[in-house]
Amino acid sequence: MTVTNPFIESRLKSPEEVALLLPRDVTLGCSGFTPAGYPKLIPPAFAKRIETEQKQGHEFSIRLYAGASTGEELDGALAKTGALKLRIPYQSNSYLRNQINAGNVDFIDMHLSHVVKYIEHGILPSIDAAIVEAVDVTSDGKVYLTTSSGMSATYLQKAKEIYIELSDVHPQELKGYHDIYLPTHHSKGGPIPILSPDDRIGQPYVQVDPSLIKGIVRSSARDASAEFKAPDADCIAIADHVLEFIRDEIKKGRIPKEYLPFQNGVGNIANAVLGSMAKNDHFHEIQMYTEVVQDSAFDLIDAGKLQVASTSALTFSGKGLERFHKNINEWKSKFIIRPQEISNHPEVIRRMGLIAMNTALEVDIYGNVNSTHVMGTSMMNGIGGSGDFTRNSHLCIFMTPSLAKNGDISAIVPFVSHTDHSEHSTMIIVTEQGLADLRGCPPKKRAELIIEKCAHPSYRDRLRSYYETAKQVSKGKHTPHHLEEALSWHVRFLKTGSMK
Amino acid sequence: MTVTNPFIESRLKSPEEVALLLPRDVTLGCSGFTPAGYPKLIPPAFAKRIETEQKQGHEFSIRLYAGASTGEELDGALAKTGALKLRIPYQSNSYLRNQINAGNVDFIDMHLSHVVKYIEHGILPSIDAAIVEAVDVTSDGKVYLTTSSGMSATYLQKAKEIYIELSDVHPQELKGYHDIYLPTHHSKGGPIPILSPDDRIGQPYVQVDPSLIKGIVRSSARDASAEFKAPDADCIAIADHVLEFIRDEIKKGRIPKEYLPFQNGVGNIANAVLGSMAKNDHFHEIQMYTEVVQDSAFDLIDAGKLQVASTSALTFSGKGLERFHKNINEWKSKFIIRPQEISNHPEVIRRMGLIAMNTALEVDIYGNVNSTHVMGTSMMNGIGGSGDFTRNSHLCIFMTPSLAKNGDISAIVPFVSHTDHSEHSTMIIVTEQGLADLRGCPPKKRAELIIEKCAHPSYRDRLRSYYETAKQVSKGKHTPHHLEEALSWHVRFLKTGSMK
CATH class of the missing domain: 3.40.1080.10 (Glutaconate Coenzyme A-transferase)
Known part of the structure; x- marks a missing residue:
């Protein structure tokens, strides 16, 4: 028109x-x-x-x-x-x-x-x-x-x-x-x-x-939105761990039965979590308070499970946009588009108690998360809202496949090459291998959980070896590190093309 | 009684x-x-x-x-x-x-x-x-x-x-x-x-x-509170930089003339800032929304400059407590003691727009701050409220003398050995040498400011040299690092007792 x-x-x-x-x-x-x-x-x-x-x-x-x-x-x-x-x-x-x-x-x-x-x-x-x-x-x-x-x-x-x-x-x-x-x-x-x-x-x-x-x-120009990709096996495995964890938190009375509002980062893993929620019989109607809504919202709508999604953007694929336009009157009660000052506002995030789910680039054995810097020096996209949500949410979950570059990069490293979210703020780390609940754990317990639950088996022995050496040589035994070797995985990758 | x-x-x-x-x-x-x-x-x-x-x-x-x-x-x-x-x-x-x-x-x-x-x-x-x-x-x-x-x-x-x-x-x-x-x-x-x-x-x-x-x-047992120490020259120099900066922010319209509530960490530097505010004719009545009030509050009261201090603790020296007891009825309007959930609550901190002033253990050239871990592995005291205040305040200021251990440690390092507050959250770094305003600066500009304004002259050349090499050898030129050498200052200190 x-x-x-x-x-x-x-x-x-x-x-x-x-x-x-x-x-x-x-x-x-x-x-x-x-x-x-x-x-x-x-x-x-x-x-x-x-x-x-x-x-x-x-x-x-x-x-x-x-x-x-x-x-x-x-x-x-x-x-x-x-x-x-x-x-x-x-x-x-x-x-x-x-x-x-x-x-x-x-x-x-x-x-x-x-x-x-x-x-x-x-x-x-x-x-x-x-x-x-x-x-x-x-x-x-x-x-x-x-x-x-x-x-x-x-x-x-x-x-x-x-x-x-x-x-x-x-x-x-x-x-x-x-x-x-x-x-x-x-x-x-x-x-x-x-x-x-x-x-x-x-x-x-x-x-x-x-x-x-x-x-x-x-x-009459259209947004160049990427087409929606079906989630791969790693994304589905991550989503399964997340959903099982949320159900368990509800059982323990830490999340109410009607849930808390979800925040969900951009990308395939985030979409897989929503897609799995749509399919999983144990999940019912949910609310979202997030910064970007993608096509995965349709899965929730189709399953009758999306109560409302507050966002700063509706980022649909071409097909998704068509569907949105067809239902534009009916869905006015489903979506609210807010300025990013409000979609990401610490006051509101803390008050409502969000469940924040974001993607990590790498995570170290103590739970420090790098969301931005590839090998510590090159910018990927930026921190975006991950800091706003992580620091003030009820529960923050960081998700990443345990491997990248065909196995030459381990997402779990001895020492992150850049910290965006410190071990004080991060709570739950998930890879396709498993989920580590770091809340209430002192540093060494965190290291054991992350290595055993989240690291890929092809890097687990190397991580154990770093950690054992660190415990021996570290001056402080509170957060043991072998400082000479802490960044050696990144240095090796830059020299040889592999962290192995 | x-x-x-x-x-x-x-x-x-x-x-x-x-x-x-x-x-x-x-x-x-x-x-x-x-x-x-x-x-x-x-x-x-x-x-x-x-x-x-x-x-x-x-x-x-x-x-x-x-x-x-x-x-x-x-x-x-x-x-x-x-x-x-x-x-x-x-x-x-x-x-x-x-x-x-x-x-x-x-x-x-x-x-x-x-x-x-x-x-x-x-x-x-x-x-x-x-x-x-x-x-x-x-x-x-x-x-x-x-x-x-x-x-x-x-x-x-x-x-x-x-x-x-x-x-x-x-x-x-x-x-x-x-x-x-x-x-x-x-x-x-x-x-x-x-x-x-x-x-x-x-x-x-x-x-x-x-x-x-x-x-x-x-x-009838009394708290073992430390006696209040007069600030040394470094603390006074840091305080002077902070006050000058705050006055300048008021001139620029970023802080209202009646100020914003101040949060103030524990210790000598924090006390020096309040002491200097009490003495400085350009500062008038202030409000505090903080977690600990120390004897420095008396300086403000004596100068007629303390409107109210909200805190989670009144931590006075023996003499300070005596004075507090003498004025206990009169000062009921001056102090409010709150649970730490409220004194440190993100919702309230963000809404009021605090000026947060906390001490750093070390700061790297890009503005990442370590508040907790000596040489990356030994716990000092803990993060306390510094994360609560830093992440949600209007303005966060990190203060530290540029040297420790008689000059064998530089508080400004190439790469922090632990990150508590990332470069996304930190804004102002102050040492006795000067003040670096990192807001609105891309990483390389931050590095130049921190080295030239905050580092001690005895480490400045070494930092410049690290940074110049980093710019040459770094794969990514967004946040240049020489990863092989990034933690070498800490390693050297652990081996030789000096970062030099």
Whole structure:
């Protein structure tokens, strides 16, 4: 459906026209969250202009802020110009990642719940232009976002100029899915009034000063969402361990029978857990308070098990989006899209007592988790919301296959090459091999559990050997380490291509 | 003043009589928080009984839970029996620390805001006996605590038997200082209704089942609090950097003119900051929302600058306590003593937007902070509340002198030997050399700031050299490391006694 009103008509421009309005030295605040609802026409047009003018000797410098990761048309296109200097707060584009790890693009890897404050307080360069995808804009400045909220509200309110990509991909009935609320700081507005994932506390639109809207571009471009993959055997094994553990916690009275709201990271393992919940007769209706909803939500809906999912983005596959559109009126009670400040807010997470399930890159024998840095130095995607949820949830579960790179990397290592979540905060570690419940365990007990329950058998003896040597040679016997060898697995991998 | 009532009379026992009632295999939940208000008569009597009966061939096994650290009469006395098997969640007794680091006592180093849930959910062994210091007990089971709240309310409510040390050290007017409130979990009770540090939301006593009170011991024993030391030049230099930074943040509009509530760790540096605030004409009335109040609060009171301090313990020196007693009625509006679940609660910390100031043991060039593990393996005291405050505060500041052990240890290292607070969470690093504001900085910028602003000149060249080599040899240039050498400073110190 095409939306139109005299205000929109008065602002209509082509992507190329908007691209010409952007400064050569510019900070962009864009919509988009892993990777739903990002602008897809203006950034490539801007990239084209940059390439043309670079040849004429002009220099460009771009600082790009988004909600989380975005698609090729934004991250990829701008990174390829060579003019991208800074990116915050999360990314997953392969070209951009390579540029970051080559040292060509600065990347600030932030807790997603911190971004609003950093922008509001001017800790980062201020935003020149917001570029945001929307389904409608009114003459009094109400912007109705598409399938993600992310940082859009803040960027729209802080930008000097606003550009909208007006999408006709989604029906107008998408209006009403969003719940835009940004807390005042320092108690001024009282507690955030969310007690349950389905509490709506804000407005379905972002209010902006309409005079700042300098251009509106009509768009029929779709998000480049990955197709949904069926979970492999490792993912299913991990999911089985997680579900068995949750049932056991309910038996022990630590989780109520009606569960607690679930938070669920992005990717195959996270999807496998939800898929298994949908199939498992012992699981009934659940609530989610999370940052990204993927196609796995449909499995829960089909099984009649999804009560409500609060999220910062609906990141569906092409087929998934079709299904969403068909049911868009009926499902308005199932999904709430919130700004990432609220989807990831420590106050709300702690109060509701979430069950947080996130993916680890590697875990050491004492339970320290690396979520971000491959071999300690290269950025994968970023910490995203994993710190927000881990630190404040009722229960945090880290999941990873025990092996990577065809067995040349063990996800369980003597000493993590980077710590994102310390042993004080992590609770449950799961691989396809098994589950280690670290709560209430002193360090040496944790090491024994992780090695015996989680490590792959092909690395278990090596880990036992490291740990036994550590106990012998370590000065402190509280958390024994053989410091000379602590990072040797990573060093070996970098030299030989294998941790073995 | 001696409190007495028929109920107390009916329960009076000697410490030795109580000691005989404790099981040989026992989990004790004790009052006490860094180190105020811990039991001082029953534990030594129990230790004496243990030593006697050990000689007769009896075996003892003790698991000791407290709020945070306690004194020699509790931690020291029980550790010296050799029967102490487990201690949570924080400690600072030198004998106990040595036993932990020799591998003889298990220690679980926990976020203080996690302890209540772990006890309530039975993740740790259940509590056989609570031993709690109080100023009064009523026949209907109202227990009025002394100078700390800590975990006492939970231990009293969960213990099978309760023993009270009824202290006559404090005037009865101490009643009314406490605000006992424990949140229900999972949103059931709504938000925690604290919007300001002076909000009182609970009761001035802990309600227990009086039939569980099996013994009351009269006590005139005083807490073994350290005398207050005047800050040295390094502490004053650190304080100066912090105050200048806070003034600058106010100028930039990031901190309101009336400030935000301050949280302040334990020790000389923390005290120096408050002392300097008291003296500095640019600082006016402040509020504190913290876990421990020390004598430095008097400096603020004398300067007319302390509006209110919310805390989990009043840990005064002998002289400080005298002064507190003299002003006990007048100061009832100045101090609120809360359970550590509330003093350290993420929901409240995030909502109010605290300025958190804590001490680091070491910091690496990318801003990862080690607060707990000396050379990666030996426990110092524990993480305490530093994780609770760091992760959820408005602003977190880590402070440390740049050198330790007469210059043989640099507090700034290439790679921390243990991470308690990751680079995502840390914001400001301060040594006597200077202050590094890491907010909004990508990793390499952080490294340059920390080396140039915070490192001691005697280590600066070595750090520059590590960093330059890292940039050359590192596979990933996002967070460059020379993994072979990353922990070499610690290894060198362990071998030669110096990082040089």
